[in-house]
Amino acid sequence: MGIFFFIPLLIVLAVSFASRGTDGGVEWTFSLTNYAHLADPLYFRIYGRSIALALATTALCLLLGFPLAYSIARAPIRWQGIWLLLVMIPFWTNFLVRTYAWMFILRTEGLMNTLLINLGVMTQPIELLYSDWAILIGLVYGYLPFMVLPLYAATERLDLSVVEAAWDLYATGWSVFWRVILPLTKPGVIAGCILVFIPSLGAFITPDLLGGAKTMMVGNLIQHEYLVMRDWPLGSAISFSLMALVLLAVMAYFKTDGRLDRLERGV
Amino acid sequence: MNRGRIWLRSASLANLLFLYLPIAVLILFSFNASRLSATWQGGTFRWYLVLVEDQALLAAVHNSLVVAAVSTFLATVLGVSAAVGLERLPAGRRWTVEGALLLPLVIPEVMLGVALLLFFVMIKVPLSLVTVTIGHTVWNVPIVAVIVQARLQKLDSRLVEAALDLGATPWQAFRRVTLPLLTPAIIGAVLMAFTLSLDDFIVTFFTAGPGSTTLPLKVYSMIKSGVSPEINALSAMLVLISMALIGLSLLVQRQRH
Numbered sequence: 001m002g003i004f005f006f007i008p009l010l011i012v013l014a015v016s017f018a019s020r021g022t023d024g025g026v027e028w029t030f031s032l033t034n035y036a037h038l039a040d041p042l043y044f045r046i047y048g049r050s051i052a053l054a055l056a057t058t059a060l061c062l063l064l065g066f067p068l069a070y071s072i073a074r075a076p077i078r079w080q081g082i083w084l085l086l087v088m089i090p091f092w093t094n095f096l097v098r099t100y101a102w103m104f105i106l107r108t109e110g111l112m113n114t115l116l117i118n119l120g121v122m123t124q125p126i127e128l129l130y131s132d133w134a135i136l137i138g139l140v141y142g143y144l145p146f147m148v149l150p151l152y153a154a155t156e157r158l159d160l161s162v163v164e165a166a167w168d169l170y171a172t173g174w175s176v177f178w179r180v181i182l183p184l185t186k187p188g189v190i191a192g193c194i195l196v197f198i199p200s201l202g203a204f205i206t207p208d209l210l211g212g213a214k215t216m217m218v219g220n221l222i223q224h225e226y227l228v229m230r231d232w233p234l235g236s237a238i239s240f241s242l243m244a245l246v247l248l249a250v251m252a253y254f255k256t257d258g259r260l261d262r263l264e265r266g267v
Numbered sequence: 268m269n270r271g272r273i274w275l276r277s278a279s280l281a282n283l284l285f286l287y288l289p290i291a292v293l294i295l296f297s298f299n300a301s302r303l304s305a306t307w308q309g310g311t312f313r314w315y316l317v318l319v320e321d322q323a324l325l326a327a328v329h330n331s332l333v334v335a336a337v338s339t340f341l342a343t344v345l346g347v348s349a350a351v352g353l354e355r356l357p358a359g360r361r362w363t364v365e366g367a368l369l370l371p372l373v374i375p376e377v378m379l380g381v382a383l384l385l386f387f388v389m390i391k392v393p394l395s396l397v398t399v400t401i402g403h404t405v406w407n408v409p410i411v412a413v414i415v416q417a418r419l420q421k422l423d424s425r426l427v428e429a430a431l432d433l434g435a436t437p438w439q440a441f442r443r444v445t446l447p448l449l450t451p452a453i454i455g456a457v458l459m460a461f462t463l464s465l466d467d468f469i470v471t472f473f474t475a476g477p478g479s480t481t482l483p484l485k486v487y488s489m490i491k492s493g494v495s496p497e498i499n500a501l502s503a504m505l506v507l508i509s510m511a512l513i514g515l516s517l518l519v520q521r522q523r524h
Contacts, residue, residue, distance in 0.1 A: 005370075006367075007386060008382035008385060008386035011382065011386055012381065012382045012385055015385060064278075064282055065282070067274075067275050067278035067279060067282070068278065068279045071275040071276060071278075072279070074275075083279075085513075085517075086283060086286075086287075087286070088513070089509075089510065090286045090287065090290065092462060092509045092510075092512070092513050093290065093505070093506050093509050094466045094483065094502075094505045094509065095466065095468065096466075096468055096483055096486050096487055097290075097293070097486070097502040097506060098289070098290070099490075100293070100486075100494075100502060101289035101290055101292065101293040101502070102289060103490070103494055104289075104293055104499070105289060105292065107494060109303065110494075111296075114306055141286070144282070144285075144286065145286075173271055198373060198375065199375065201375065202375020202376065202377050204376075204377050204469055205468060205469070205487075209491075219375065219377045222377050222378075222381060223381075223473075226384065226473075227473075232385065235381060236381070239378045239381055239382075242375060242377075242378065243378050246374060247373075247374075250373050
């Protein structure tokens, strides 16, 4: 396990400080040029887009997932299992298949356009696929269950009498949510946000299939440098910075008194 | 309060629709007679028949099953030993080892893919089904370990102590007491690892060589060459298989109680 995980990671780290060989291989001369390359505006735009899309995905998942998680936790016990199962089934379905479903719906000759034209909403099909919006939909669709599970675990533990007390004390709906429910479910919210943010940031399939040639994310950039450009040192530098970013997010989670295994199990 | 509840209920239903409608539509249109249109042109099973006769696809299914079986076996053995070993470490060191063990789960999968690719190229191992299997094993060990460990923590440690007091060797105590108690968790972990291996695309994408196409790689190349009813049919079958596997794992869990 150690051999096949940590040694490869160390090789990536080492290669990120090496130079690109003439034939696309690796030349072992120490340099920092790869990291200097990272500041290239071209790459910067890709990081910016990735972070923005990952943040937007996280926010949307939170917005969609909170009411769902809350009402699951409030449902009768025997219904909770069924609801959770319903949330989990799409998660167990092949990711490629789930992404393809959106290609089928969003493409120019796809279901959405056909439907809108038949309903008379518009006369010409519009290009929905191959855009940042399509990526966003795909990411939210793909990672929503990651948000719902920890949120459910947190809201399930929430003491209802506290919420009732707030109502009795004439709090408005908004302030009950903002001042009572949200602070008490904060660990779940943070766990959910991290579980959605990390895979969204490193996403590869979603931007590859739903995004266009001009809407690359970091995951695609790494793959592009490795397999297309064959510039392994640069690819390594990019993936190592990505990992550093992710580990920072995880450490932020630790700071808020979380445990890694709980994060993984979502409970 | 009541208005709030109605609002919550409808938000949840909207969520479920969002989760299920795309898959439902996908399956529905796998029976559509028209090749190109997204309008319903009558039902057919033609696309399923095309799939069953596709030799390259069948070879990919075969590869996927072999990789999933071998990597699940390896990951289970390693993952269970890791979980059991971890439980015996003193608390301070355990935290560090646990973090290291779970790290593969929190880094982006692309990162693991490129790291393995570099590693195999550096030690001059040609990419093949073997490298894919190793990749899947690395990916699955922490998952098995997490599931088994969760169960292990709930075990009554007095049972093992009783076995030792009654003269069992540590191995006997593990084999006859701990292992049977862990079985439901191990079966759950096996099913999970098998499903994840069967579905894995990213690690496979980086560690597969020529001739080691697995089912997800085949699906990917089909999708890349454009939307077609055959992919819809294949997707429908994959959804069905996933559901069957979840059903199976639920049945196993049910028996535990």
